[in-house]
Amino acid sequence: MASSSRMALRRLPLSARISSPAVLRTAPLKSVSQASVRSYSRLSQASNSGLLSATSRKPQQFIEIASFYNVQTRSYADKIVKVPQMAESISEGTLKQWTKKVGDFVEQDEEIATIETDKIDVAVNAPEAGTIVELFAQEEDTVVVGQDLLKLELGGAPPENAEKEAPAKEEPKAPADSKQEPGSKAAPPKEEREAPKEEKKAPAPPPSAPKKEEPKPAPPKQQSSNQPFGQREERRVKMNRMRLRIAERLKQSQNTAASLTTFNEVDMSALMDMRKNYKDAVLKKTGVKLGFMSAFTHACTLAMKDVPAVNASIEGPNGGDTIVYRDYVDVSVAVATEKGLVTPVVRNAEGLDFIGIERAIAELGQKARDNKLTIEDMAGGTFTISNGGVFGSLMGTPIINLPQTAVLGLHAIKDRPVAIDGKVEIRPMMYLALTYDHRLLDGREAVTFLVKVKEYIEDPRRMLLA
Structure with missing residues (x-):
């Protein structure tokens, strides 16, 4: 049976x-x-x-x-890791880099790969500890949210013990060779004996060798005759998603907004004296470096009380037929990174003092340089400040970051002769540029706003009374 x-x-x-x-x-x-x-x-x-x-x-x-x-x-035993959700408006990206390979052990929440999108870089982390068994995509491939990315064999431990045992196994190989020659207790290998012989022979030929090589300057003549204009090489590099998105948005801004730029100059003497007198005390007390961005940001939020249209935007179909006025100010601060210009947002800047603004800008700037910005850090923004002066720009016309209405451009501080009370004096001067959408802002309002900012910067005490 x-x-x-x-x-x-x-x-x-x-x-x-x-x-x-x-x-x-x-x-x-x-x-x-x-x-x-x-x-x-x-x-x-x-x-x-x-x-x-x-x-x-x-x-x-x-x-x-x-x-x-x-x-x-x-x-x-196995787990399929998928492309994670990135944002509501992002459905795909480029697999930029694998930080791990097949056979590597990863801890829970350890970074495995980086996906580049048109806004941010998204890190893919291991959901659990395990060993990578298979990769379903290669670098530079386009991946979609929810797509299978890799297979992970759960459990196990990192191969630390194997790495430690490897050198221990190699050590006993040395005495094994010595057993083959019982008569010699500590005889050096043949390679070591032959090495000094070669060194003794080496110094003999040098005097004759350089004499034969010296009268041969033929290669430079051939290069100069074949390439009379020097080297002419070209490199073609595919644009990353962020650069493509920046190009798209800037061109959209030029095609949509009726952009116009107005200029003014500001005497930075008073603000520079204030910063010089109090920066050390502020740094010691709060750990924050006092700069100029906090003063300009605060000055802009105060000037918007007199000209609220600067903080407004146009919405609606067919170019927009509705004006949206806001009682809050989210300032986008332009930060240059290796991949392109990003504009993280300082939320509710109208309620922050100098220290709070500087701390927020420093944190966002560090996250931008470390590629740690999130979608929430850059979403929104009602007004933009771009400081090209840190790179030495004397004057420029910034482009509006739609759907915003205006952007303020700061430039380099230069000592220039100016007329002060009928006398010529050398003062640290800066050019200001305000690019605005003429569909919503008239010239009078734009100039009024820029003059207000100028007055607050030239006499920072005004900000305490506004």
């Missing part, structure tokens, strides 16, 4: 054998090791696909036990 039941069970397919009650009556699972079960998992897959014949399969008892154990464990 036992042999007939085994024969009947053997005729059944593998899936039927796994669910058969006879499987549960086989030998205990303790007799099957983890390694044998892993090896069987590959065998069972090949058997199901028809790659193995019935005669080449393992003994029936092993198949039944391993199949049952495999069903219990393999369902959660």
Whole structure:
């Protein structure tokens, strides 16, 4: 009876054998090791696909036990890591870099890959600890949210012990060679004996060699005749997603807004004196470096009280037919990075003092340089300040960051002669440029706003009374 039941069970397919009650009556699972079960998992897959014949399969008892154990464990042994959600407006990106490779062990939340989007770089982290088994995409491939990215075999431990044992195995190789020559206790190898002989022969030929090589200046003449204009090389590099997005938005701004720029100059003497007198005390007390951006940001928020249209925007179809006025000011601060210009946002700048603004700008700037900005850091923004003066710009016309209405451009501080109370004096001067959308702002309002900012900067005490 036992042999007939085994024969009947053997005729059944593998899936039927796994669910058969006879499987549960086989030998205990303790007799099957983890390694044998892993090896069987590959065998069972090949058997199901028809790659193995019935005669080449393992003994029936092993198949039944391993199949049952495999069903219990393999369902959660591997995990497919998918492309994570990035933002509502982002559905795809470019797989820029794999920081791990197949066979590497990763800890939970350890970074595995970086996906570049048109706004930010998204880090893909390991959901659990395990070993990378397979990668489903290559670098520079376009990946979509929810797409399979890699397979992770869960569990295990980092191969630290193997790395430590490797040098220990190599050490006993040295005495093994010495046993072959019992007569010599500490005889050096042949390579070490031959090395000094070569060194003695080496100094003999040098005097004759340079005499033959000196009268051969032919190569420079050939280069000058074949390439009379020097080297003319070209490189073509594919634009990254952020640069493509910047180009698209700037061109859209030029095509949509009726841009116009008005200029003014501001005497920075009073603000520079204030910063010089209090920057050390502020740094010691708060740990924040006092700069000029906080003063200009605060001055702009105060000037917007008199000219609220600067903080407004146009919305609606067909170019817009609705003006949106806001009672809050989210200032976008332009920060230059290696990949392009980004504009993280200082939220509710109208409620922050100098220290609060400087702290917020410093944190956003550091995140931008470390490629750690999130979508929330750059979303929104009602007004932009761009400081090209840090790069030495004397004057320029910034482009509006739609759907905003205006952008203020700051420039380099230069000592110039100016008329002060009928006398010519040398003062540190800066040019200001306000580019605005003429569809919403008239020239009078734009100039009024810029003059207000100028007055606040030239006499910072005015900001305490506004």
